[in-house]
Amino acid sequence: MLEAVEITKRFKQTHAVNGVNLFLERGEIIGLLGPNGAGKSTTISIISTLIPPTSGDVRLNNESVIKRPEKLRKILGVVPQEIALYPDLSARENLLFFGKIYRLSGSQLKQKVEEVLEMIGLTDRQHDLVKNFSGGMKRRLNIGAALLHEPELIIMDEPTVGIDPQSRNYILETVKRLNKEKKMTVLYTSHYMEEVEFLCNRIYIMDKGNILAAGTKEEIKNILSAENTIQITVERVNDSFIQALRDHPVVNRVTVQDRVITVLTPKEANAFSILFKIAEETNTMLTSIEIKTPTLEDVFLHLTGRALRN
């Protein structure tokens, strides 16, 4: 349905996006996972025709939309990361305004507004001014404004940033519902791997303007099939213990977060006995040790050496 081919974007000396290839099939939910500053927002701005790429192409059904974006825009809904609403208007007034901008009118507009309000759970608060809404309600309305013209494809840029878990779940369920009931194709960007894992059929992992990995959840996790992720909790973090781990030839990577140390080792290595031995040599008291099933976070860690939310 939609395809980004070798798109790059340069801002003066910075390569915000660097030869990204990405495609979406009709009815899919695609995840674009990466930390802040990975180039996700620039990528989706290019895909949604808001900014032109420095090079590369975006194609809708094999037709370039870079110079003639109108066709894509007609079937596209975009949920920006910012709350793109008018705070001094009510929820209903916002939807009516954006509906009219999309050339809806009369009973069709009213019906769509009711429907969207119902879908985002704001029917009871439709007459309240947006500035009085909670963060979660604003996020829901932000999504609603992109649904009025019934887009076939919706691009969501971190739609759950800064909201409470309840609203977040509501939004995730709404996205699932849109995909299932309305057959909407979704491109969902996030730096929350659990959201992407919950929603998406296929995932692109992005960092520093590059796509590092792409595939289904299982395919991506298989990147780590040759490694074990071992999580060690210590009573007190000991620098010599960490250094010894990093220096050991069978340890591929070490990250420390509070008292939890995550170690990646080859599957075939006898990791436990090595870890115990290092702990003993450096007088480090271990309180727990476990082998974890690899997550997308681990894959990201493996690929970049950094945690997603650093």
Place this chain on the structure above:
Amino acid sequence: MIGQFIKKQFLIMIRNKQELLLLLVMPFTLISILGFALTSVMDSKKMDIQAKVAIVEHGNEQEDFEKFANDVKNVQMPDEEKEFLLKQVEKMMPISILKQEILGSKGLEPYIQMAEFQPSELEEIRENDKYTVIVEVPEHFSYTLLNHLIFGEKTKPKLSIYVNEGKEITAQFVQELITEFQEQYSLISKLDQAGLNESLELPVAKVKGEMETVTKREPINSFTYYTVGISVMFVLYLASYISSHALQEKQSNAFHRLLLANVPKNLYMAAIFITSLIIAFFQLSLLYALAAVFYSVKWPDLVSFIIVTLALCVAVGGIGTFLTSLSYRINSDNVSIFFSSGVVSILAFLGGSYFPVSQMSEFMHKLGDMTPNGAGMTAYLKILQGYDLSQFIWTVIYLCLFGFVMFVLSLLVFPKRGEMA
């Protein structure tokens, strides 16, 4: 679709008390304060006018009359009529009337000192800064004028009037007096011929020591002056208010929603232009309505008032869109802030919102009239003084052109897709 933009902006504005305060309450408060505070200064009946008028005659009016009388003798008309005509003409020789009954009249004695000079002295008195106005009467002025008025000759003579730029207020007073005299003189002559002159009087008859009366223009009191001055100043704030809101629209990405809905850039700018225009119209109308109710600032010609208000609103719309384009281009509110906190004050000063700077010099007068608020103010004051729209139509055209040029500039400055920061 433009209607939606207007509705949206109205709703936002009426819900934003701080903005309403700035755009409506504050100007009205200022009108009240300045109107009361400066009543004694602006409404003073005492006029500090001391004009020295020099008259330089190239010919001789008596010879002109004799020449005219000779001509009349050769005209085919009954002798009685010829006699009557010459009697009438003898009584109303224009330069004599100007010298004796206008500039040298008792009524104007406290204000005007008149002196006569020979043509050979003209250069000397022109270089001398002593005289406020020099009236140069060309040769055969009266003869040509009488021929024009009575026999319909095409040639209409003109007095040359030299104005001392350093004494502009006084000079304007004398100039208006002479202009008024010329108009009245022509009219009286025509009516005299038709035997209808009973009620008309030369302007001097109405001199009561007030310039307004002499010039036959309505006096402007302090409330009237500041109603106009402060309103045309505060309507400029609307332009920065609109551009500031438009930038918020961009920074919150609401503008992106408009782009994605295939709203053309030109339509968006047109919507901003028209929204500014309409809100400015409402703002001005409300301020003038309040001034009418509380301070009896009444408009003698409502149609002219509406035309001038619309023209001023077009200019404000142009400024609003131009500021929006600049803000979009540099992706910052600094343009609007700079405009509202600095430029408006300068424009208000030049345009005469604080005090009539145009009376300082001809240069300041012209400079003030080049500002949209100054041009608007000039036009408004002229309506209030009873001028006809045709007498300041160029000001109205200038305001519309100003707004249009700003709008075109804003389309050129507005960033293209991909240029937007």
